[in-house]
Amino acid sequence: GNSVTQMEGPVTLSEEAFLTINCTYTATGYPSLFWYVQYPGEGLQLLLKATKADDKGSNKGFEATYRKETTSFHLEKGSVQVSDSAVYFCALSDSNTGNQFYFGTGTSLTVIP
Amino acid sequence: EAGVAQSPRYKIIEKRQSVAFWCNPISGHATLYWYQQILGQGPKLLIQFQNNGVVDDSQLPKDRFSAERLKGVDSTLKIQPAKLEDSAVYLCASSLGRSGGTNEKLFFGSGTQLSVL
Numbered sequence: 001g002n003s004v005t006q007m008e009g010p011v012t013l014s015e016e017a018f019l020t021i022n023c024t025y026t027a028t029g030y031p032s033l034f035w036y037v038q039y040p041g042e043g044l045q046l047l048l049k050a051t052k053a054d055d056k057g058s059n060k061g062f063e064a065t066y067r068k069e070t071t072s073f074h075l076e077k078g079s080v081q082v083s084d085s086a087v088y089f090c091a092l093s094d095s096n097t098g099n100q101f102y103f104g105t106g107t108s109l110t111v112i113p
Numbered sequence: 114e115a116g117v118a119q120s121p122r123y124k125i126i127e128k129r130q131s132v133a134f135w136c137n138p139i140s141g142h143a144t145l146y147w148y149q150q151i152l153g154q155g156p157k158l159l160i161q162f163q164n165n166g167v168v169d170d171s172q173l174p175k176d177r178f179s180a181e182r183l184k185g186v187d188s189t190l191k192i193q194p195a196k197l198e199d200s201a202v203y204l205c206a207s208s209l210g211r212s213g214g215t216n217e218k219l220f221f222g223s224g225t226q227l228s229v230l
Contacts, residue, residue, distance in 0.1 A: 004155075036219075043117070043204065043221035044156070089155055093217065100169055101146075101219060103155035 002027050006090050006104035013080055013111050021075040021107045023064075023090035031092040033057075033066050033073040038087045038106070047075075047088070080111045115139065117222035119205050125228045131193040134225045136205030138187070143210030144168075146219070147180055147190050150202045162188065163210055195229045202226050 007022040025033065035047040035057070048057030053068035062077045073090060090104040118137040126132050138145050143164050148156035159178065161168040164185035173180065177196070182188040192199055202224040208217040 006155075036221075041223075043223040044206075044219075045221065046218050049218070091155075100158060100161060101156075103157075105153070105155045 002031070002092060002094050002100075002102045004090050004092055004102050004104040006088075006107050008105070008107070010108040010110060013109070015082055015111055015113050016079045017111075019075070019077040019080045019084075019109070021088055021090075021109070023073045023075065023104060025071050025073065025090075025092050027071075027092055027094055029094050029096035031094040033064070034091040034093065034101075035062070035064055035073070035075050036089040036091055036103075038089065040086070044089065080109070082111045082113055085109055085111050117205055117207055117220050119203075119222035119225055121225055122223065123226050123228075125230065126195055127230050128197055129194040131191065132195055132227060133189055133191045134203050134205075134227075136188045136190070136222060138205070138207030139220055141209070142207035142220070143185070144208045144217070145182055145188050146204075146206040146208075147188070148204040148206065150204055150224070152201070156204055159190070192227075195227075197229050200227055200229045 003026045005024050032051045034049045036044040037047045038044045048059040050057040050066035056065045064073050064075045087106045087108045089106045093101050145162045147159040150156045159173045160170040160180045162182045165182050180190045204224045205222045206219045
């Protein structure tokens with residue numbers, strides 16, 4: 001079946017530190033991969049996505065590369081800011097299952113000044 | 114562009130009571146989803162509609178949960194009777210729902226936080 005596994009948090013970093021949040025997936029077909037972000041008090045919103053192997057999604061300084069050989073989609077940012085404090089969810093969507101989305105458990109990030 | 118609207122924002126009820134949540138998706142979005150997000154976990158799909166038809170309700174506890182999407186626009190999710198373990202945030206999301214769209218983007222509402230006492 002389809003599933004997503006994320007590194008557990010919470011993660012606490014100092015401003016300008018390097019961020020990596022690991023995500024691996026299991027899928028029956030050829031999924032699209034996503035990172036969603038949930039800021040405090042708000043709904044989930046799309047951060048970035050990649051639709052095929054070796055694609056790199058990027059937005060707001062965050063990047064993630066679709067690695068089929070390692071079934072991974074790790075989220076990275078070179079220099080985090082306090083405003084990046086949020087919960088980050090890795091997700092996949094598989095057309096074999098009616099485009100249903102499967103979410104990881106989320107990783108809470110706190111950036112301190 | 115208006116986003117996905119949900120109400121109420123918060124709801125506190127006692128166990129065995131009933132509760133209903135409402136969702137109005139983005140105009141023109143054919144696909145509507147209800148997710149349950151328990152504290153510390155990722156969203157879990159309860160039901161997925163394509164227009165006014167159900168695509169997937171395999172994880173909906175049908176003995177107590179029900180959902181409808183009349184006229185293929187807004188939707189209601191009901192719990193009757195509620196249990197303590199139903200305490201969670203209930204998220205509504207929508208997408209364009211194009212056929213074969215494997216890279217569809219989900220738009221989420223702010224959710225309804227339910228506390229069952």
